[in-house]
Amino acid sequence: MVERANRPSALNAPAEATPGPQVDITGTGPSSKVIATLPSGESVEVLLYGATVTSWKSEGGKTENLWLSEKAALDGSKPVRGGIPVVFPVFGPPPKSGHATSSLPQHGFARNSRWEFLGKSAAEDALDASSVKLDFGLSTTELSEEARKAWPFDFGLVYSVTLAKDSLQTVLNVRNEGEESFEFQVLLHTYLKISDISKVAINGLLGVSYVDKVLNATTHQQSDASVTITGEVDRVYASIPQDTTTVLEDGKPRFDVVRDNLSDTVVWNPWIEKAKGMGDFAPDEGYKQMVCVEVGAVDGWQKLEKGEVFEGGQTMKSLL
Template sequence: MGRSNKPTPLSPSTTGPQPSVHSEQGRVVARLPTGDSVEILLYGATVISWKSNGKENLWVSKAAKLDGSKPVRGGVPIVFPCFGPPPKNHATSSLPQHGFARSSHWEYLGSSSSESGSLARGGDDSIKLDFGLSHAQLSEDAKKQWPYAFGLVYSVTLGGKERTLQTMLRVSNQGKESWEFQMLLHSYFGVDDITRCQINGLGSSTYIDKVLDASQHTQSTPSIAITGEVDRVYTSIKQDTTSIVENGKPRLDIQRDRLVDSVVWNPWIEKAKGMSDFEPKDGYKNMVCVEVGAVDGWQRLEPGETWEGGQIVRSHL
């Protein structure tokens, strides 16, 4: 996918250690002088690893397909242009569940870095990786199912000082007619023990409970404890940040950027058993999905318009 302003390549420096970027065999790996790292598959532009302070922050199924044969179970898959099974009589009706972004081959557009804070004198402390997808790159089936001219740029920024990962999706309408879309960053976060976790920051929010026949409820408690299957779509959230707390200590803060919806999901015992690519079967004990997005209704883009949204996740390790 062409872009007029691609990020500038990393420039060599003798002032101190520099970030490294390595791209081969369908994946891009970036590492900071701190040792923090991120790994992204070109298939789906799916983030499959984010390590800070030597520990993995994401959960990926041991049975996940990383060869481009099917969407990855785990990491951070991109949902676009529809969330869940598409509705009938809509422009996305012919698409598969969660759309085509997570099952398309993206182009790596390049990297850029910045210096700030304590590492400014000794090397770069953040690195941004950009990936692109356009209509021309879709499979023939996807082109027929969604024949609109579009451009996606997905920016993944690894920050060392604050131990952050920022993932932003920019959507542009490059055609001559308007169209609608939904998007979601389907983040699987790793935890040591889900029974010792709480999800904070969703109190008083309205949610649709897919476990209870898509009925609507209001979150009556400030914290959510995962004690069984959870599949909730929280909408119009007033707080900017949702946090995962484990053993009473902050583990991860997920800040929505220009987004007001989030999904909380854990398959628990029976649902995990029914998914062939979910391994180990008791892996539900070590993960929880907190997924930022725009999924309550549809975003409309007129010709030439651009939309952007995403998240900044901070690790407390």
């Protein structure tokens, strides 16, 4: 048999295309939401009303990481109780007078405005099957007339939600698109779902000063390595030196919350009486299955001049 010097190699069958993340838009009007699912089953749901993340499932879609009230309004009638509401441009009740945010409702307008879905973004990295990034936008033109009158500045917000196998990243980009400077605060009001509040400890805040809203807004210093919750808690921890706060349950790490360019964290649990007093909080004993660890810039004000941009966010890791 004669050997051929340039015998053709065997033809390689084309490799099957790797399935990518699936992104769907469901519902109409204020109830519209975007659902992204990885091929491995992890998912995130974002309501266009408030760009509120209402669900984040890890472990192949088996474990829900966010607490959502059974009575949460998902029809655009009021801000969502649970998930991750976006607080902008003021945290809590606004200053009574003398500030540009004074005419706004508590927590501002971002959480009760309808955002625009800007699409699946691959601007920073080539997205693969292990992650998907969703972008949402809100600007002056999308605001209600009432909100524009109360806060008459030209701005643009882009909120990016990136789902990976064991993490969820949420980042807010704020741009001053007008001629005047403006001041603002921002907070991501995350409701983490846990099994038993009595077994929860929050680490990473030792030595940090905080304002205790339960104790007449007095200032204290965190003297214990762990924050434990045995009653109503509403604390604003400011200028935290380390980036990571860890939520443990029954002594085992459950979540890491990693801040990016946001120096403050609010820890909140309404406990028994306050939970009963909120009409959209259900069940009444739901406080046992949630704890809010909310990253933000709320100690003082951020200021943007014409054309300037601020960006900050968080990466939450499920540690199961």
